[in-house]
Amino acid sequence: MxxxxxxxxxxxxxxxxxxxxxxxxxxxxxxxxxxxxxxxxxxxxxxxxxxxxxxxxxxxxxxxxxxxxxxxxxxxxxxxxxxxxxxxxxxxxxxxxxxxxxxxxxxxxxxxxxxxxxxxxxxxxxxxxxxxxxxxxxxxxxxxxxxxxxxxxxxxxxxxxxxxxxxxxxxxxxxxxxxxxxxxxxxxxxxxxxxxxxxxFQSQCFNTDDITGHCLPDVPVQKVPETSSQTCEVEVSESIEAGSVIIVGALINPDGVDSGKESVTLFNASPKSVDLAGWSIKDAAGRKSHLKGEIRAGSGTRILLSGKGVILSNSGGSISLFDDQGKLMHEVKYSSREVRSGWTIVF
Incomplete structure (x- = not known):
């Protein structure tokens, strides 16, 4: 992608x-x-x-x-x-x-x-x-x-x-x-x-397809020398409670052309930072956009939509947030009456 x-x-x-x-x-x-x-x-x-x-x-x-x-x-x-x-x-x-x-x-x-x-x-x-x-x-x-x-x-x-x-x-x-x-x-x-x-990352390979960039089949990941036993703490996947990260806003109808300017704003209400790798959002038509990055405790982030995945309809719809296990974390709905050009809807 x-x-x-x-x-x-x-x-x-x-x-x-x-x-x-x-x-x-x-x-x-x-x-x-x-x-x-x-x-x-x-x-x-x-x-x-x-x-x-x-x-x-x-x-x-x-x-x-x-x-x-x-x-x-x-x-x-x-x-x-x-x-x-x-x-x-x-x-x-x-x-x-x-x-x-x-x-x-x-x-x-x-x-x-x-x-x-x-x-x-x-x-x-x-x-x-x-x-x-x-x-x-x-x-x-x-x-x-x-x-x-x-x-x-x-x-x-x-x-x-x-x-x-x-x-x-x-x-x-x-x-x-x-x-x-x-x-x-x-x-x-x-x-x-x-x-x-x-x-x-050590999980990546260095023999990749010229078109997709994916690892070529039957090519092992590059081997690297062993290091000392002292390592940085590796994040273990934890169960994050639904509602910990919520959708607080969305720019449905930006001024000018919508494509590449629509956005969804998330807020982390939990006391811990949340890694968004593997998370996704979906629109009412089932189109998906993958997320990445980190939201610190008590902070928010704005996700800019490219138009290649989620597309926010001006006639009303829904936005759903899923974690890296596919679990529904939060969902919001909006109507056409709430959509104003250039304005962000606050949920």
Whole structure:
């Protein structure tokens, strides 16, 4: 199915937070000169083994780096015709994937885990005149009336899936496609060099179909060296009570063309963060859109609909939310009388 909003975020890192515990992400606050954004970088996996594979090239050279400085700061959507600005670990000639090794995200002591490896280069870019970060992945937001759940800026906006996005295991293979991998490229002009950070899950494979990006049959997942027994905590699937995550709003009839502008807003009323991987929403006609990302306790998120799955009818309908086991978590209905152009219905 592929990522719906693949692109590049260019900006200056201002702040950061290390990822710890379940479903850990290293969070980077990026300023593009006009707006702030959050870059959410996976640093462990909710599927065992928890350690991510990584490769760092601290003197990265590739034709792409000649074009990146010409981009304006901020987020730029990159369509499939612009392969020269898209990452592909398998076909892009970026690096040797056999050199990727696993690294734990949170180990006691200095400079020895994935959080600290990323932070080393993010801090350099923050401190250096002209230092810039380029994050490749899928955008979320802007979330018009929701503040960012980590840094508090408004409107909430950011980019995630900063990792390989093909060769996924069955549960996530709907995200597969070539030429849409995530990663971080960091420009350090005072040192006249680029740093590239590439990440992948150990559950992914590196021999993928040129059209779908799915793992080719009878190809084993890449084997990696064993690591120490100390690992990041792996998230165990827990039963989440229906009504813990609810649908609180929906933009049914955006101004202008509806396609790609309709949205559904969710709120996590529970005391724990909820990982939306494998969750989905359905419309009254049974069309489905898959969800991803995380909602922190007491926070919300706006799901922008691409028009390829759920389509919200202006004549009335329903929206249903399902967890990763297919359990109905919440459902709302609306009538044509409630639909107004440009207005979000609050349920």
């Amino acid at each position: 592929s990522l719906e909003n693949y692109g590049i975020l260019k900006g200056k890192p201002k702040d950061w937070k290390k990822g710890k515990g379940k479903n850990a992400h290293y969070q980077i606050l990026v300023d593009d000169g006009k707006n702030e954004h959050r870059v959410a970088v996976n640093v462990n996996s909710r599927v065992a083994p928890s350690e991510l594979l990584y490769f760092v090239d601290d003197n990265f050279s590739h034709p792409m780096i000649e074009k990146l400085p010409q981009l304006e700061t901020g987020y730029r959507n990159v369509d499939r015709s612009s392969r020269d600005l898209r990452l592909d670990y398998v076909r892009g000639g970026l690096f040797d994937t056999s050199k990727m090794v696993p690294l734990e995200c949170d180990i006691p002591g200095p400079s020895n885990d994935l959080n600290e490896l990323i932070q080393k280069y993010v801090e350099k870019a923050a401190d250096m005149n002209g230092g810039m970060i380029y994050a490749f992945g899928e955008r979320w937001g802007p979330e018009t009336f929701l503040p960012d759940s980590f840094f508090g800026f408004r409107p909430g906006s950011g980019i995630h899936d900063i990792h390989m996005n093909q060769g996924n295991s069955e549960k996530w293979e709907y995200d597969d496609a070539p030429y849409q991998d995530g990663g971080l490229l960091i420009h350090l002009p005072e040192e006249n060099r680029w740093v590239a950070i590439f990440l992948a």
